[in-house]
Amino acid sequence: MIASGKVFKYGDNIDTDVIIPARYLNTANPKELAKYCMEDIDKSFVDKVREGDVIVAGKNFGCGSSREHAPIAIKASGISCVIASSYARIFYRNSFNIGLPIMESEEASEKIELNDDVSINFETGEIHNLTKNELYQAQPFPEFIQKIIEAGGLVGYVREELE
């Protein structure tokens, strides 16, 4: 599977409180949550984001609260993939569990800039920067996580087991 889109670029330690502030956690509706995605760090995000766009950030992306509402809001806003140099562990789990594609690459995180066009191959982990004509390689996923991805997230994985 290949995703491609324009880049929204953020820094280090993007926490789940800015991804989706707690004042909106009185609902779990993905479309509703998407309306406020990134509001506390980038008010223009929801107006500018288009289906397929990509978030690129620095280290420790998704730190803080365990709210699954964070990857849900990002996914529902149309973002096709998040690329960061590292992830907070709960956000990392949550993303695989709900089926938000994420990639880990220090080089991509450093070199990709705001508004660059990128295309990502989920099978090979290759990230192609179309604007700069550069190629970066993301970290491969551990085999166990690959199984969850193949089952379409943890829901699919558990459903197969329960059947």
Added chain:
Amino acid sequence: MGMTMTQKILAAHCGQETVKAGEFVEIDLDMVLGNDITTPVAIREFDKMGAKKVFDKEKIAIVLDHFSPNKDIKSAEQAKECRIFSNEYKIKHFYDVGQMGIEHALLPEKGIVVAGDTVIGADSHTCTYGALGAFSTGVGSTDMAAGMARGKVWIKIPSAIQVRLTGKPSSYVSGKDVILHLIGTIGVDGALYKSLEFTGEGVSALTMDDRFTIVNMVIEAGAKNGVFPVDNKTISYMTGRAEREWKIYEADRDAEYDETIEINLSELKLTVAFPHLPENIRIIDNVGDISIDQVVIGSCTNGRIDDMRVAAEILKGKKVHKSVRAIIIPATQEIYLQCIREGLTEIFIEAGAIVSTPTCGPCLGGYMGILAAGERVVSTTNRNFVGRMGHTASEIYLASPAIAAASAITGKISNPLIKEKQIDDSQR
């Protein structure tokens, strides 16, 4: 090569003799936890998984604490979903208004989690129970759903950083200062994916409430879990509360740690974390002149009886500064009642503070003390991210209940040790 305390607990829960850092395993769970924000999402995923029953109705806890008593219609609907689910599946540990408290203060208090347990919770501060010598970690709602259905969770075995404690803390220095100092030392991702294992003779100098505060905030350094060894204080805390038998695990003598950090508690100073990350610490002497608008004393980090007692000791016979709103939130009904019985509530109210029913409310910017643009709070909570407690242009200073109480009196961030003159001046 020996195993860490965390690895020993995990090995025993996945039916293996040994485990190695980096290995993926599925562990059996002793408790699965959710709250009024994360459980509704979990219920939906639980249904999508096709689950027809929960793995064990006695090993699930659902606590309505974040927006409870409900702050608006939408949060009331979410609480209702939790109530219906809990009734339908006969969840034994369902806590609604009247019985509920802040989840991570409530579960240890009720003896629902004990030493040696494995616990996951759809709340990042689930790591708190490491203070009892359990493995516990925060997960998302889908993991909670899978945990409720199967009684298992997938885990990557963590490596560990050893935090060796020596000495005894001086006056007013508490668990909050220990953990802020540690986060300041290693950074907000300094323990990413790892365990923080606290060891050393200094452990015995810390109260159980200090230990809960410390392990509660290991997530603020990115850790998967934190853990204290089980000693006499742990056993005396669990005695009379524990619902189940506990099991004591110890790290092997030749356990391998990624690194060892030494903290001499005797040298530790009162510490404040400045906006907007918990790693931005300064010792109280270097804080400077910072006026404040609000003080919050409470939360899963610092809403326990030790915290209430130290706040009352400092506020006794004094008045909260006229430009400060002081909000005090005992974390559970039992702590609330204890405050009343010990006369602490009277001290708080006479000082001009308010005392709220248990709730997570202000800590995550939910309700019960939201900040306007430009306002500053000294808060005993755990996160000072942009907009966490209100407007994105507000500022959160994280500190202990002692600093928070002294600051409530003076109207600026203050050292409780040199409070006398400042406080007397502010009372004029």
